[in-house]
Amino acid sequence: MAKSARSFNTSCIAMNPSFFLHLISVSPFSTPKKTSRNRHQPSLPLIFFLSLWSLSALLGICSLAFYTLSHSPIACSSSSPLLFASLSSVFHDSTVPLPPQGPPPNNPNISAAEREFWSQPDSEGYRPCLRFSLDYRRSSAKISKERRRFLVVVVSGGLNQQRNQIVDAVVIARILEAALVVPVLQVNRIWGDESEFSDIFDLEHFKKTLQSDVRVVSSLPSTHLVPKQSVANQMPFHVSPLWIRARFLHQLNEDGFLILKALDSRLSKNLPLDLQKLRCKVAFHALRFASRVQQVGNQIAKRMWIEGPYIAVHLRIEKDVWVRTGCVTGLGDAYDAIIANERRSNPDFLTDRLNMTRPARRLAGLCPLSALEVARFVKALGAPSSARVYIAGGEPFGGRRALQALVDEFPNVATKETLARDGELEPYVNRSSILAAIDYIVSLSSDVFVPSHGGNMGRAMQGHRAYVGHRKYIRPNKRAMIPLLDDGSVSEEEMRRVVRKVHKYSMGQPELRSRKVDRDVLAYPVPECMCKQ
Numbered sequence: 001m002a003k004s005a006r007s008f009n010t011s012c013i014a015m016n017p018s019f020f021l022h023l024i025s026v027s028p029f030s031t032p033k034k035t036s037r038n039r040h041q042p043s044l045p046l047i048f049f050l051s052l053w054s055l056s057a058l059l060g061i062c063s064l065a066f067y068t069l070s071h072s073p074i075a076c077s078s079s080s081p082l083l084f085a086s087l088s089s090v091f092h093d094s095t096v097p098l099p100p101q102g103p104p105p106n107n108p109n110i111s112a113a114e115r116e117f118w119s120q121p122d123s124e125g126y127r128p129c130l131r132f133s134l135d136y137r138r139s140s141a142k143i144s145k146e147r148r149r150f151l152v153v154v155v156s157g158g159l160n161q162q163r164n165q166i167v168d169a170v171v172i173a174r175i176l177e178a179a180l181v182v183p184v185l186q187v188n189r190i191w192g193d194e195s196e197f198s199d200i201f202d203l204e205h206f207k208k209t210l211q212s213d214v215r216v217v218s219s220l221p222s223t224h225l226v227p228k229q230s231v232a233n234q235m236p237f238h239v240s241p242l243w244i245r246a247r248f249l250h251q252l253n254e255d256g257f258l259i260l261k262a263l264d265s266r267l268s269k270n271l272p273l274d275l276q277k278l279r280c281k282v283a284f285h286a287l288r289f290a291s292r293v294q295q296v297g298n299q300i301a302k303r304m305w306i307e308g309p310y311i312a313v314h315l316r317i318e319k320d321v322w323v324r325t326g327c328v329t330g331l332g333d334a335y336d337a338i339i340a341n342e343r344r345s346n347p348d349f350l351t352d353r354l355n356m357t358r359p360a361r362r363l364a365g366l367c368p369l370s371a372l373e374v375a376r377f378v379k380a381l382g383a384p385s386s387a388r389v390y391i392a393g394g395e396p397f398g399g400r401r402a403l404q405a406l407v408d409e410f411p412n413v414a415t416k417e418t419l420a421r422d423g424e425l426e427p428y429v430n431r432s433s434i435l436a437a438i439d440y441i442v443s444l445s446s447d448v449f450v451p452s453h454g455g456n457m458g459r460a461m462q463g464h465r466a467y468v469g470h471r472k473y474i475r476p477n478k479r480a481m482i483p484l485l486d487d488g489s490v491s492e493e494e495m496r497r498v499v500r501k502v503h504k505y506s507m508g509q510p511e512l513r514s515r516k517v518d519r520d521v522l523a524y525p526v527p528e529c530m531c532k533q
Contacts, residue, residue, distance in 0.1 A: 113382035160456030297441030312446035327367035365478035368453035372405035
């Protein structure tokens with residue numbers, strides 16, 4: 001998927017570039033260059049027939065692979081190593097999901113509701129399209145060679161919060177026309193993750209993909225001395241490019257470097273078109289996971305995918321989530337008391353709207369769905385009890401007990417821990433960002449993705465799944481559902497009717513960011529980063 005710098009600047013980036021156009025360009029059908037005669041040169045008919053034979057063989061292999069994917073996905077579990085070798089090469093190029101499968105097309109035992117649940121939304125012809133303007137490309141010649149001014153950023157949080165800040169760091173470097181030093185990952189105080197950028201992401205791919213946009217260097221030159229007081233961490237929220245230039249350009253020119261910290265949500269969501277495209281280029285092309293992380297994620301994704309379609313649920317019921325939101329866990333008074341004590345001892349972890357009561361926060365949709373509520377929601381949408389469910393997320397507060405209600409309704413539940421083989425996850429036991437990256441890879445390949453609560457992972461999945469073909473993404477409308485979930489007199493039939501009606505038009509169809517300009521382009525890449533082709 002990732003292309004060279006020149007191709008990024010001169011054409012639309014398509015997720016499915018034509019392999020056959022390349023074949024034609026190097027085949028006997030293309031016009032050869034004039035060369036001196038060589039009496040030992042093979043005859044033209046021989047070259048023609050050899051090339052034709054090679055092309056026919058390649059067409060046959062590709063046709064077989066596509067037929068296997070579209071008509072007999074389950075059969076891949078017993079054979080077809082060539083198919084999985086080709087899929088692995090696609091994964092290696094960038095974070096591209098395995099193809100959606102859906103139910104067998106002619107199975108008479110599948111209900112209409114189940115068939116609708118597994119079906120993918122209409123992409124309406126939208127495809128990735130990152131054609132930068134002429135002015136942007138002209139400026140790139142100078143910016144990409146910058147050697148005097150450097151931007152250093154310190155990013156924090158979990159994986160997807162880190163991704164967002166790295167994206168904005170690249171954009172800020174472009175705005176300031178500075179070279180970007182590889183972002184520094186701050187040690188996470190909750191999980192104690194000491195991973196560096198190159199532990200999680202493919203650094204060389206990152207540099208190469210952005211080489212025509214900003215210059216990325218591994219470290220500051222030795223001539224630059226960095227005093228502690230030089231770190232700037234007081235940026236307000238949602239600042240514009242004009243504000244950034246006015247605030248930092250003079251300091252950057254004077255010192256030759258600028259260090260920024262706490263970038264989360266500091267940069268405006270509404271930027272000039274080229275900078276919005278740059279955001280997409282960084283998130284969906286440049287930030288490829290490190291090869292060893294990608295390999296483990298691919299293997300676990302295949303183990304889910306090989307058995308047929310599956311649902312990925314980002315179940316946000318970790319202890320820190322309950323502490324931040326202050327919501328009832330659904331596990332009983334003893335567990336709620338633990339969360340209440342944590343909130344009193346860690347007031348800096350708390351979210352806003354503290355003046356709201358617990359019931360009011362829940363009715364406002366500010367609380368995560370529990371495992372039981374997710375099970376009822378997915379069941380109401382038409383998922384059969386035999387559906388395979390992949391749970392993404394950290395260790396749930398309450399352990400197995402917290403998941404039991406979901407397991408009771410959907411016995412085929414899996415996690416990266418249950419799917420991993422001996423030793424695969426052992427190097428990453430204390431690397432929460434890498435474990436989250438594995439969840440990201442497996443979730444991206446699912447037929448259906450459901451987040452139990454908002455947050456960076458949900459938004460990242462929403463945008464990335466849209467970018468790779470508008471794969472089904474179902475965001476629960478908690479405000480509409482909570483009254484039904486809390487009312488014991490509501491029948492399952494009524495629950496199904498209301499849930500399907502409420503979510504009928506919010507299951508992954510293209511949704512224009514321009515309808516609400518303050519939306520994040522990484523969650524809503526249409527129309528800035530995708531166009532109809």
